[in-house]
Amino acid sequence: MGFRLRPTSSCTRASSLRNLQVLLSLLLVALVPLAVGKPDNNEPFIELRCRCTNTLSGIPLNSISRVNVFRPGAHCDNVEVIATLKNGKEVCLDPTAPMIKKIVKKILEGY
């Protein structure tokens, strides 16, 4: 009687543990898409840090789809100019570069 009970209990424990591991891995996978989706939600909010680590001093005017200018604030001490290109990429521009000021001016004039 003792020998018969032991193998059955070990089998059930092993199978339930494996199922739990599979379930946990699935949950972890489920978290990743949410993280990926976060950039979509960033539009209404301001990042709580500077976004631009490198800046460009010039890009072709006709490749620009949109330009966002962020004032310095509690989140970042720098002026940040982020251009969205027509291919969907985002690049940081140097706000002190004369070329950038010309680009923004031309956009305002409705080139």
Place this chain on the structure above:
Amino acid sequence: MVSATRSLLCAALPVLATSRQATGAPVANELRCQCLQTVAGIHFKNIQSLKVMPPGPHCTQTEVIATLKNGREACLDPEAPMVQKIVQKMLKGVPK
């Protein structure tokens, strides 16, 4: 115990499928003009960020949208001299 974990696994799969589909959805730009009315200018200190959009297939006119510190958005007239001054001031990084 085994049956309980199986039911949990079955319940988790549809959730995964749903979240993945949502993630894969492309974010489309506005396919039309966003500004119906514009103001000639607002106080510089109220502006948090500025969005400048050149004319394109979605809209034939230049649009300038200011996000205020209270979260609201305002459309500015790109031709108004005040607006152009505001933009230049923004680029210089003038504090309050």
